[in-house]
Amino acid sequence: MPRSMPMTAKALGELFVGxxxxxxxxxxxxxxxxGNPFIGLGVQEQLSxxxxxxxxxxxxxxxxxxxxxxxxxxxLFKGTTGQSIVYNSPAFSIAVYSILWTLLAILPGFLLGxxxxxLWFTLYGSNNPATAIIRRLSFIPGYIYAVxxxxxxxxxxxxxxxxxxxxxxxxxxxxxxxxxAWTRLLHGLIGIVDDSINELSGYTQALRAMAYPEYKxxxxxxxxxxxxxSAYATxxxxxxxxxxxxxxxxxxxxxxxxxxxxxxxxxxxxxxxxAFTLLGSIGYLMVIIGRVLEPTFxxxxxx
Amino acid sequence: xxxxxxxxxxxLALLTLIALLVYRANPECLSKYPSLxxxxxxxxxxxxxxxxxxxxxxxxxxxxSVEAGxxxxxxxLLILILAVYLSTSKLLRGLVNAxxxxxxxxxxxxxLLLLALTINIPPLIIxxxxxxxxSMQGVRGVVARTRQVTASTYVEASKAIGANTLHIATKHxxxxxxxxxxxxxxxxxxxxxxxxxxxxxxxxxxxxIPSWGKMVGLILETPGAILTNPxxxxxxxxxxxxxxxxxxxxxxxxITVRTEEKASL
Numbered sequence: 001m002p003r004s005m006p007m008t009a010k011a012l013g014e015l016f017v018g019x020x021x022x023x024x025x026x027x028x029x030x031x032x033x034x035g036n037p038f039i040g041l042g043v044q045e046q047l048s049x050x051x052x053x054x055x056x057x058x059x060x061x062x063x064x065x066x067x068x069x070x071x072x073x074x075x076l077f078k079g080t081t082g083q084s085i086v087y088n089s090p091a092f093s094i095a096v097y098s099i100l101w102t103l104l105a106i107l108p109g110f111l112l113g114x115x116x117x118x119l120w121f122t123l124y125g126s127n128n129p130a131t132a133i134i135r136r137l138s139f140i141p142g143y144i145y146a147v148x149x150x151x152x153x154x155x156x157x158x159x160x161x162x163x164x165x166x167x168x169x170x171x172x173x174x175x176x177x178x179x180x181a182w183t184r185l186l187h188g189l190i191g192i193v194d195d196s197i198n199e200l201s202g203y204t205q206a207l208r209a210m211a212y213p214e215y216k217x218x219x220x221x222x223x224x225x226x227x228x229x230s231a232y233a234t235x236x237x238x239x240x241x242x243x244x245x246x247x248x249x250x251x252x253x254x255x256x257x258x259x260x261x262x263x264x265x266x267x268x269x270x271x272x273x274x275a276f277t278l279l280g281s282i283g284y285l286m287v288i289i290g291r292v293l294e295p296t297f298x299x300x301x302x303x
Numbered sequence: 304x305x306x307x308x309x310x311x312x313x314x315l316a317l318l319t320l321i322a323l324l325v326y327r328a329n330p331e332c333l334s335k336y337p338s339l340x341x342x343x344x345x346x347x348x349x350x351x352x353x354x355x356x357x358x359x360x361x362x363x364x365x366x367x368s369v370e371a372g373x374x375x376x377x378x379x380l381l382i383l384i385l386a387v388y389l390s391t392s393k394l395l396r397g398l399v400n401a402x403x404x405x406x407x408x409x410x411x412x413x414x415l416l417l418l419a420l421t422i423n424i425p426p427l428i429i430x431x432x433x434x435x436x437x438s439m440q441g442v443r444g445v446v447a448r449t450r451q452v453t454a455s456t457y458v459e460a461s462k463a464i465g466a467n468t469l470h471i472a473t474k475h476x477x478x479x480x481x482x483x484x485x486x487x488x489x490x491x492x493x494x495x496x497x498x499x500x501x502x503x504x505x506x507x508x509x510x511x512i513p514s515w516g517k518m519v520g521l522i523l524e525t526p527g528a529i530l531t532n533p534x535x536x537x538x539x540x541x542x543x544x545x546x547x548x549x550x551x552x553x554x555x556x557x558i559t560v561r562t563e564e565k566a567s568l
Contacts, residue, residue, distance in 0.1 A: 007329045018408050025409075139550065141497045143504065144542055147519060151538060242410045242464045246501040250523070261505065264416055276413050284408035 006116045007295060018288075020073060023273075027072040028065060030273040036061050059083050059270065076277060082270040086263065091274040094259060099278055100245050101165050102255030105173035110237055112174075113181025117189055120182075120217045126190045135190065138183035142243055145176040146250035153252070163252040172251045173215035177240060188232045192225045199300075200224060227298035231290040238286025242279060315369065315551050322365040333513075339533050348540060349486035349533030351518065352525040357537050363513035365548075367426040367503075368496050372552045375495030379488040381440040383445050387480050390446040391453060391472040395496065411436045411494075413554030414504055423509035427498045433495040441487025448480045455494035487495040493549040500545040517542035 038052045038061075056062045060082045063071060075081045075092075084091040109263035124131050149172045153161040159168035192202075202220065207217045222229070244257030252258075256279055333355045340350040348357035386403070390396040411433055418424060419431070452458060458475050466474075502508050503516030507522075510517075518541045521528075528534040 014404055017405055019403060022409065025414070026417060035415070139493075139553070140546060141549075143497075143501045144546070147504075147523070147542060148537060150523050150536075151529050154527075166500055238408070242412055245412050246505060249505045260413060262415065264419070266544065267504075272417065276410070276417055279413055280408070280410045281408050287408040 004056055008292055012291045015284055015288045018284035018285045019076070019277070019281045022284065023073050023076050023277045024069055026273040026280070027069045028155075030269040030276070031061075031065055031068060033269075060084055061269070075272075081274040084263070084268055084271040086266045086268040086271065090111035091268075091271040094271060095256065095275045095278045096277070098254065098256045098259040099282070102241065102257065103250070103252075104165075104178050105170045105235075105242060105253065105255065106244070109174040109177025110181045110233075110240060113185050115235055116178070116182045117185035118222055121189055121193075121207060121222060122215050125214060125218050126193065131186070131190070135187045138187035140180075141181075142180040142240075143250055145179050145248050147248045149173075149176060150250050151254070153261060159251075161255050162207055163258065165254050169251065169253045170241050173247070173251055173255075174253065176247060181236070185233060188236070189222070189225070189229055192228045192232065193221050196225055196228075217278060227294050227296075230297070231294040233290075234286050234293060235290035236285040236292060239288075241286070242283050245279070311402040313556065315548075319369045321524075322362045325359075325362050332356045333363070334555060337422055339528060339531050340462045341532055342536065345360050348536050348544060351533075351537060352521055352528050354510045356367045357518065357540075360513050360518055361515070361541060364515040365544070367499060367512055367514040368545065368548045371426040371430040371433075371499035372492045372548065373447065374427045374558070375434030375437070376430075376492040376552065378431045378489055379432030379441070379491035380484065382438045383484040383487060383490065384433060384477070386442045386445050387449055387477050387484070388472045390449045390467070391476050392468050393453075396450070400443060400446050403446070406436065407439040407443065409436055409439075410502070412498060415498065416507060419502065419507040423511070424502075424507070425512055426514065429499045429502065429508065430492075430495040433498050434491045437491035437494050438487060441491070444483050444487065445480050448483050452476045452479045485556050489553045490558070493553040496545065496552055499541075515545050540550070554556060 034052065038055050038058060055061075060068065060071065072081055077095075079092045080090065081092045083089070084094055087094055099134055120131065120134070149159070150161075153159055159172045160166060204217055204221070241256075244255055245260055246257070247253075248255050248257035249261045260272060260275040260279065262268075263275060314512060316407045336346065336356065338350060338352050338354040340346055340354075340438070346356050346358065348361065348406040351357050351360060354518075370542045386399055390399045415424065415429060415432060451498055453471065461471055461475060463501075485503070499514065500516035500519075503514040504520040504523075506520055508514065508517075519538050521539050522534045523529065529538065
């Protein structure tokens with residue numbers, strides 16, 4: 001694949017620049033906004049100046065913004081971004097651990113949504129009235145389903161209202177992601193098929209003339225648009241991960257979204273910057289993979 | 304059909320005007336009443352956990368929602384039109400595309416969450432940030448369309464008779480990319496409406512500005528509030544309004560453009 005090699009190099013370059021950009025933004029915003037959380041304590045004499053100075057040094061808040069940014073960026077690639085003030089553990093480990101919990105709920109929901117959208121399209125196609133309703137539902141944001149889950153926690157006690165990563169929380173979160181992903185993926189799939197309809201109309205007419213059943217024709221249409229559809233799904237997965245910031249505090253699920261939210265509320269600059277950077281980097285990665293997938297696998301675009 | 308298309312925009316403008324008039328005319332409706340009062344004639348949606356009239360809050364929240372949507376719409380429109388003008392020039396096209404590629408992946412909601420630390424972000428700023436970041440995907444689309452249009456024979460002919468880049472962008476490229484611009488702009492504005500509600504739902508944004516998200520968030524945060532009738536009403540009604548508002552932003556501009564396209568055919 002002669003054409004895809006420079007493209008992959010370009011995509012990797014974009015990814016690198018993206019991660020640096022996200023890292024810089026997050027560190028500068030978090031440091032300037034959250035500042036030094038020990039200053040207040042020192043002034044109120046709850047901490048002696050010597051202890052305060054020592055704490056500031058331990059948590060790496062004594063460096064200038066420029067030096068701190070550089071240290072943060074280099075630490076990012078080594079997995080040592082500093083110590084979380086709230087949890088008193090390495091911020092990078094906390095962020096990675098919580099991302100894994102988020103992925104544990106998001107990936108199955110998304111994968112189910114991906115399969116369900118293809119199954120629905122195969123069975124019912126795009127001209128079914130129920131399909132039209134599902135496409136309308138794709139417009140509903142995930143937090144509305146999350147609010148329904150939060151309400152159900154209070155009304156029927158499922159899942160437990162306490163923040164955790166319990167099985168019931170994972171199921172509830174997976175359900176929310178499935179509902180969002182299924183409708184959006186189906187909407188996207190139909191859109192992609194519609195975009196290619198001019199190229200495909202002769203082919204589908206020929207199949208109909210050969211008495212192919214509709215579901216088989218739909219199956220073949222999916223196969224044709226699969227590279228574009230996979231690229232779309234990958235980008236959507238990155239966006240879904242990013243929306244965990246709103247979904248997790250509502251559901252009470254302790255994943256990366258909740259950790260970022262808490263670090264912001266509890267003024268933990270290192271953890272906030274690390275969580276934001278990791279979340280942003282994965283988002284970037286998904287966008288870049290999506291961008292590379294389509295021209296690499298679509299025979300119409302492949303050089 | 305065309306009248307129907309403009310209907311959404313007219314309804315939106317009227318609702319905002321009514322909301323502003325009612326809110327400004329009756330500021331005491333946000334004064335304290337007994338908390339979580341059941342709906343009655345004085346308080347059709349009951350009162351919230353802090354003891355404010357929920358209908359009054361709903362009307363006040365409409366202003367925030369419209370503000371977020373309109374500022375996103377304006378920002379997105381400005382960026383996309385600018386992208387058309389810049390990318391008409393071959394020299395700048397690569398730069399515009401590269402910038403958009405880098406900014407497309409920037410996480411929007413998390414960025415707003417981080418920024419909420421530095422300032423009490425009002426709905427207007429949420430709209431501007433979402434409008435700008437959500438337009439980046441659109442910029443790539445618009446640049447691709449611009450490339451197609453500038454390669455067409457009538458643009459070549461226009462160049463041959465001495466037309467400059469500005470003239471080509473205004474007369475040929477912009478009218479042919481308008482449909483794509485409107486489509487991305489309407490998406491950006493509806494995303495901003497959702498983002499404003501979502502962020503205020505988890506307690507971020509300017510606390511002094513009423514918002515539909517804050518109404519829902521307050522009920523969810525107050526232990527037991529959701530088990531009451533006013534609680535259920537004050538969660539479901541603002542959420543319905545948020546979806547309706549986002550739909551109005553999404554549909555009205557899109558339908559308007561499609562109607563224009565059909566009319567021109």
